[in-house]
Amino acid sequence: MQISVNDHVIALSGMLDTNSAPEFEQTVQQVLENDPAHWVLDLSDLNYTSSQGLRLFLTLQKGLTAKNASLTLRGIQPTVMEVFKMTGFTTLFTIE
Amino acid sequence: MFDNSIARKKIVLTFIGPFLIVFVIGLPILYQMFVTTQIRYYASENLHGLSTFRDYTKQMSRSSLDSLMQTVKFTTYEQLTITDPQGHIVAGDSMPQFDYDISHYDGILSTRIVNGSLYTVIHVHDEDGYAHWDVVPHFKCFEVIYRGMLFFLLAGLLCIIVSLLIYRFHLLPQLNTLISGDARMKTELNIAHGVQQAMLPHDFEPTINSVLIPAREVGGDLYEYIWVGQRLYFCIGDVSDKGVPSAMAMAIIRSLFHQTAELGIPLDEIIRQVNHTMSENNTNTLFCSLFAGCVRMDTLKMEYINCGHCPPILVDNNGLPHLLEVVPNIVLGVADNFDFQKQVVQLHTDDTLLLYTDGVTEAMNSRREQFGTERLLEITAHHAAHSALIDDILSQLDGHRGEAEQNDDITMVAIQLHAIPPMHYDTISNRTIDIVDDVLKQADRTDDLRLRLAVEEVVNNIVSYAYEEDGVLDVFVHQYAFSNQHVVTMEYVDKGAPFNPLQKEQPDLTSGVGQRPIGGMGIYLARQITNLNYRYENGENHLCMTYFAK
Numbered sequence: 001m002q003i004s005v006n007d008h009v010i011a012l013s014g015m016l017d018t019n020s021a022p023e024f025e026q027t028v029q030q031v032l033e034n035d036p037a038h039w040v041l042d043l044s045d046l047n048y049t050s051s052q053g054l055r056l057f058l059t060l061q062k063g064l065t066a067k068n069a070s071l072t073l074r075g076i077q078p079t080v081m082e083v084f085k086m087t088g089f090t091t092l093f094t095i096e
Numbered sequence: 097m098f099d100n101s102i103a104r105k106k107i108v109l110t111f112i113g114p115f116l117i118v119f120v121i122g123l124p125i126l127y128q129m130f131v132t133t134q135i136r137y138y139a140s141e142n143l144h145g146l147s148t149f150r151d152y153t154k155q156m157s158r159s160s161l162d163s164l165m166q167t168v169k170f171t172t173y174e175q176l177t178i179t180d181p182q183g184h185i186v187a188g189d190s191m192p193q194f195d196y197d198i199s200h201y202d203g204i205l206s207t208r209i210v211n212g213s214l215y216t217v218i219h220v221h222d223e224d225g226y227a228h229w230d231v232v233p234h235f236k237c238f239e240v241i242y243r244g245m246l247f248f249l250l251a252g253l254l255c256i257i258v259s260l261l262i263y264r265f266h267l268l269p270q271l272n273t274l275i276s277g278d279a280r281m282k283t284e285l286n287i288a289h290g291v292q293q294a295m296l297p298h299d300f301e302p303t304i305n306s307v308l309i310p311a312r313e314v315g316g317d318l319y320e321y322i323w324v325g326q327r328l329y330f331c332i333g334d335v336s337d338k339g340v341p342s343a344m345a346m347a348i349i350r351s352l353f354h355q356t357a358e359l360g361i362p363l364d365e366i367i368r369q370v371n372h373t374m375s376e377n378n379t380n381t382l383f384c385s386l387f388a389g390c391v392r393m394d395t396l397k398m399e400y401i402n403c404g405h406c407p408p409i410l411v412d413n414n415g416l417p418h419l420l421e422v423v424p425n426i427v428l429g430v431a432d433n434f435d436f437q438k439q440v441v442q443l444h445t446d447d448t449l450l451l452y453t454d455g456v457t458e459a460m461n462s463r464r465e466q467f468g469t470e471r472l473l474e475i476t477a478h479h480a481a482h483s484a485l486i487d488d489i490l491s492q493l494d495g496h497r498g499e500a501e502q503n504d505d506i507t508m509v510a511i512q513l514h515a516i517p518p519m520h521y522d523t524i525s526n527r528t529i530d531i532v533d534d535v536l537k538q539a540d541r542t543d544d545l546r547l548r549l550a551v552e553e554v555v556n557n558i559v560s561y562a563y564e565e566d567g568v569l570d571v572f573v574h575q576y577a578f579s580n581q582h583v584v585t586m587e588y589v590d591k592g593a594p595f596n597p598l599q600k601e602q603p604d605l606t607s608g609v610g611q612r613p614i615g616g617m618g619i620y621l622a623r624q625i626t627n628l629n630y631r632y633e634n635g636e637n638h639l640c641m642t643y644f645a646k
Contacts, residue, residue: 050621065610083549086621087603088606
């Protein structure tokens with residue numbers, strides 16, 4: 001998986017699974033500690049996420065909300081959207 | 097089912113019936129009318145009879161007069177003379193005339209045809225009460241025949257009209273109902289046939305071959321097989337009776353077996369449950385013979401229970417067949433709480449197990465000779481290709497049966513197994529993601545992201561909960577086809593602390609961000625995608641996963 005952080009946009013591409021989750025977790029921690037602002041999570045190149053990925057999306061959302069910031073998800077692919085729907089995550093996030 | 101012969105009978109009766117009635121009743125009446133009309137006509141025209149000489153007959157009784165009359169000969173009417181056997185002229189134009197009218201008429205003695213003309217001999221009596229006879233010529237006979245023909249023609253026409261009316265307004269609507277009902281029934285039965293065939297599991301070459309040929313459109317035979325993790329459950333059965341009622345029972349029993357087997361529970365428990373459900377509401381006293389088995393694919397140890405079914409044939413890997421030793425127990429559906437005895441046999445790689453119903457061994461030819469178990473054993477002996485076994489038996493059955501109709505449903509399932517060892521992983525040197533990749537490769541579904549998600553969640557769960565530090569994880573993977581679907585079944589076995597991941601509380605999907613706990617969704621996701629069941633057995637956690645590929 002590749003993570004690029006650019007101008008308050010985190011773009012994920014590839015597979016977010018047990019393997020790649022720790023790396024993304026670091027990114028999430030850094031964002032929450034250093035720059036709680038309005039963030040966009042660009043998922044247009046992410047084609048897989050396991051529950052570990054979902055857990056991190058939720059951590060980011062909760063952390064930003066607690067610091068009066070916000071998160072928008074963008075470009076969710078159908079395979080990932082299916083997982084979002086299964087877990088009811090579509091109602092928890094602002095999705096573009 | 098609707099019988100065509102009923103319709104045929106009705107049509108024939110409608111068209112023949114009126115004719116029969118008119119002619120059977122009408123003909124004697126017509127004849128009587130014909131004769132009496134003639135006599136009346138004759139008598140009214142000719143008030144004197146042609147004949148008789150009273151002197152000759154005067155002394156004779158009526159009966160001797162009659163018997164004399166039977167023997168006399170007629171000549172032509174124009175010169176009518178009647179002679180007795182002795183050659184005496186007893187009546188004729190030359191004889192004295194005797195006048196009488198219709199009031200003297202007593203009845204008909206006989207009717208004769210002389211030289212193409214019809215005469216009726218009648219009894220008359222004279223003023224003095226003496227009996228006489230007269231010969232009445234039916235000179236109008238052609239007219240009467242013509243009239244008669246006209247009568248018959250009109251009567252015939254009337255009959256046809258009556259028949260047509262009956263046909264149009266009474267029979268046709270009835271026939272339409274019958275025929276459309278019949279057509280609908282046939283269509284429905286054809287659909288039912290398709291449904292029933294689709295219900296059955298499809299062959300998964302080269303492990304299992306099966307065939308079910310109902311004697312009618314739908315049948316009461318059944319078979320089923322299902323992998324649950326590394327166990328293969330299978331059964332073959334025969335519901336009493338044939339046709340629609342047994343087909344419905346067959347569908348129920350098959351589903352019951354499938355649903356209970358899907359839980360991965362022990363075979364005797366499955367049979368107990370199926371028998372209980374069947375016995376409970378069995379008001380129609382349908383019963384079912386069944387042979388059910390369960391093979392562990394790693395050891396090929398087979399547990400089996402025979403419920404009043406014919407014993408299967410086990411062909412060992414040297415090609416020697418024998419009937420599997422079975423305890424008969426009892427058919428399903430008649431004795432609730434019956435204690436079915438379970439048996440065990442060790443199978444070997446490339447053994448063939450042939451399950452069949454009595455429709456095979458009891459298939460009859462036109463001389464009512466049965467195919468027989470011996471012949472079935474002969475065919476299975478040294479049969480090289482397992483995949484062709486059923487086809488060979490079917491063609492020999494066809495040869496045996498000849499022109500005779502198939503008398504019972506024919507069902508066979510041939511199972512040839514080879515042991516499938518599970519894959520071993522240890523949770524230290526194998527990263528979760530490597531195990532997931534490996535499992536997906538075994539299942540031939542490396543690109544299936546849905547299955548990947550389920551497998552990843554399950555492996556992750558076991559790795560994080562089963563062991564404090566390191567441990568072993570055995571994964572059994574098997575794929576097969578079920579009703580045109582690609583099915584992957586897996587069994588995850590670990591020796592860690594007993595832990596049933598399915599007992600974890602399901603996440604509340606409706607709660608908002610604030611209340612939503614982070615995590616706890618892995619097994620929930622896996623369950624959305626696959627069927628999971630768990631059992632703790634011999635100090636091991638067994639988690640079975642069944643996945644129906646989209």
